[in-house]
Amino acid sequence: MTTGTTASGTFYSYNKKDQEIPIVFVHGVGLTHEIWKPQLDFFNDHSTLAYDIIGHGKSSLDKEIISFDDFSDQLIDLINHLNIKKIHLVGFSIGSLIARNFAINHSSHLQSLTLLCSIYKRTEEQQKIVNQRFEQAKKDLKLSRQALKRWFTDKYIENHPSIYDKISSILAANNMEHFLKVYELFVKHQNDEDFNKIQNHTLVMTGEYDIGSTVKMSQELNALIPKSQLKIIKDGKHLCGIECADDVNLSLNNFIKENE
Template sequence: MIRHTAELTPAGTSYLACGQGHPVVLIHGVGLNKEMWGGQAVGLAPHYSVIAYDMLGHGASPRPAAGTPLLGYADQLLELLDHLQIPQATIIGFSMGGLVARAFALHHPERLSGLVVLNSVFNRSPEQRAGVIARTAQAAEHGPDANAEAALSRWFSHEYQAANPAQIAAIRQTLASNDPQGYLTTYELFATQDMYRVEDLGKIQVPTLIATGELDPGSTPQMAREMAERIPGAQVAVLHEQRHMMPVESPRLVNQMLLDFLTTAQISLNKAKGIVA
């Protein structure tokens, strides 16, 4: 499955695909788009079929109706898999994409062969919840780029920002160019759905990895550990000195973690199916 330009599903979801092998689907964070996964596409495509797509309200995908629930975002992924005729895939979700991946795992478990949740939120404290609700209000009043400077400071190390000004400027422009209503609908879910169907997480039965950065202030190591405790057999990885945007800032480090997980997950699935390598 090798495509060099973005394509559209019948419902209008914009996606990119490259590589060959077991399918791995990448879901970006709020305010970003499929382009954030460039480093992962390079690292994973030699071994896997890699699909990255624009979430509802982002990039070239359609805008969600106001009040669209998290299930609507999971169903967008289902339509993409149906379009590509993929019966099962490993889903990798970053930040807001991690919430979508979790929802997909709960609503469409038969389509899932593995789950990776990167730098995503879980069980926010009252202070953390108040902070994200305040940022939601600012976005509602001033638009998608209302919190851009503060977000970039949380997401990237100072050293990376200083060394890569053009990339940081491009990400700032991506944030500013989001459709205001689509961004706000998505951000409201990001702000409120960290405990989505928490009582059902124990039903996830596929190999699972929950990972974050040691220095990620919004998606903390404690959140990762608490989430993993709810999912049978889930692995936890906390990457040393990494901040929120570790897939972009440290793609080689993240790719090695993903490749290690994907290899062991495939071995586990083969054993479960009685397949001997």
């Protein structure tokens, strides 16, 4: 495993193996590449690349206004920096929106696409709730630990206090000015993509009890994306990649093997 920072300010962790096509992991808003530890450990014998998205962790943000195209440009810059031609792309939450943008605009670089806990057409009530959370974050200038109640089951939090503390510390370390710029993109996302342009084999996956990226949303994405398949993670909530890592990893592994 090697770590580094590109000339444009992207921090990454790269585990280069014999495979020519690495698995690239894109995390969610307010988090860092560290949330992918269960996947990076599971795929230790496979080439993997995880990085901090713009304005998160150790990656810089130096623009007043950002767009999803900026995040796709960040990923293009990163894989060019590492001389990578094709990738298996895995995006979680806002990372899945970045992955969707990347798939539409840079499909020639993709071997496969996985959308984990991806939003699609929030209801009026769902939109009202995320708007309220955004306004509260702007007012408080800090992130609430209450998010973890939505992201993990109560039982998991009770049995894994170290994970709770780790994710809480990542949230607390955010540069709020940068976080709010990125969070606003997530909150105001309009789902106006042309999904017919996603021509790569795609795995759409979410937790059974994810209230933000619901089963219904994933079912609708599965119906819209031409070469897609659907996987619902039993008993999972938003951070099912951690809580239900075995199920997520096996599903991802089977999908990637089908598309090597």
